[in-house]
Amino acid sequence: MKYQELQLTSSWGEEARNLYYNGIQKVVSERVEAAKQKRRDFISPEKLKGRTEEYRRQYIQMLGWPLTEYREGTAVPYKKELLEETGFVKIYRLSFETLPGMWYEGILYEPTVRKEGCPLVIQHPGGGYFVENLIAHGEHKCDQCKNIGGRFLEGGMLMFCPQNLIWNDAERGINTPADRNRFDVQLKAVGGSMMALEIYNVECAIDYLIAHEKIDETKIGMMGLSYGGFFTLYASAADTRIKSAFVSCSFFDRFKDPVKMCRPDLFWPDSAFMFGEAEIAALIAPRALYIENGVNDELYPYDQACEEYAETEKYFEVLGARDKLLFYRSEGVHEVAAEDVGYNFFVGHLND
Known part of the structure; x- marks a missing residue:
């Protein structure tokens, strides 16, 4: 034939x-x-009560290496370089060799009005953005974040802005986030993840900031918009030194949007059987957690945030921390809310 x-x-x-x-x-x-x-x-609110540390260990194990090997207070090599100084703020470049041959970078903003023993705020940018754009400067108004970083500085808080691997990298022909997915897949093949790596990095940075920058180690807060909010949620669940967490426009069930959210760095083996956003948020209790979402958010629907928050509320209620949780509905889009609700709640609990 x-x-x-x-x-x-x-x-x-x-x-x-x-x-x-x-x-x-x-x-x-x-x-x-x-x-x-x-x-x-x-996991349920009743099962979590009295067993938070046990569940936190399982959560960290899920995220993987090198977070599983982190030990609080371990000193790592660092460099500090003054970049700019004005009458309002000193700006430093901070670099940490958190693992041999890998330097974790960030910007430290030290306002002149800050006093010894001041609070520390760690602020993260969203996907595709750079840390140097987290406060208004020159022609940059920092509209998406409503210059909330500038408000932290005006309030006398030390602010550290680490650069996670989430920026656009068009020069190398890599889509956002900059080759993050490739590294994440490779790390998961050897028992780790990008989330575990970057939480480990920021924990090493916190060790340095406590040891060398004369902050009040009982007043450490973390906030972020979009991917920065996602990272804030996960890092705050892992590290109990973070007293107050501010999560903007990134609280939702990732399985509800499988096309947009089907990225390897947002999931872990068997994670659906153990920890969703509500359960991860529950690990923050009894510390403070502020969540906000705009009703016109073009990326993450408001109704999904409401559904996940309803589950989170049950956990905080049973754990006796209902007053440490707040969800705010703004009229905005994918941006930090223009109102003062989030700032006041976050800073108020930071200074309790």
């Missing part, structure tokens, strides 16, 4: 491929839903 005589039609192939695709989608969706049901058997 000559192959040229075969009459396989393209319609058959299209039908078969669609059937297979839809079948995979059905199986995965059902598996994810079943995992959520099993999560309730693993």
